[in-house]
Amino acid sequence: MPLFPRRFGQQNLLPGDAYPPERTTGAPMPARKRAAIDRKLRRMVKQHRLPAEPGEYFDATGDRWTLDAQSGWTDAGGVHRDARYVPIIALFVHNSGPFTRIES
Numbered sequence: 001m002p003l004f005p006r007r008f009g010q011q012n013l014l015p016g017d018a019y020p021p022e023r024t025t026g027a028p029m030p031a032r033k034r035a036a037i038d039r040k041l042r043r044m045v046k047q048h049r050l051p052a053e054p055g056e057y058f059d060a061t062g063d064r065w066t067l068d069a070q071s072g073w074t075d076a077g078g079v080h081r082d083a084r085y086v087p088i089i090a091l092f093v094h095n096s097g098p099f100t101r102i103e104s
Contacts, residue, residue: 013038015084041087048093050086051101060097 012019012034019029019037051057054069063076071083081088093099 013041013087018085018088038087041091044090044094045087048090048098050089050093051099053101056102057099058102059092059099064102065099 014037016028019034021028022030051067052071054067057065057067059065065076066074068074071086072080073085073089074080
């Protein structure tokens, strides 16, 4: 799946579980809201350079992250997200600052 799907017949940028349900009803997030989130995330991915070389990194708050060879990220809490979730990592970098590689 391409990172930025084509405009016509466009798919969601993220897997379905990455979009929170409506707070009041628990219904899936409406397509219009998902599209707005996707537009913002696309801008952030272009704006913030994410590491591409597998290895360990510190974020701006000092937490350790690991990037694997398949572009999946594991955070300091041990939660792993595959490459489909990279736009969320760009949001994290946007809010807290860039990653720095941990040299062994």
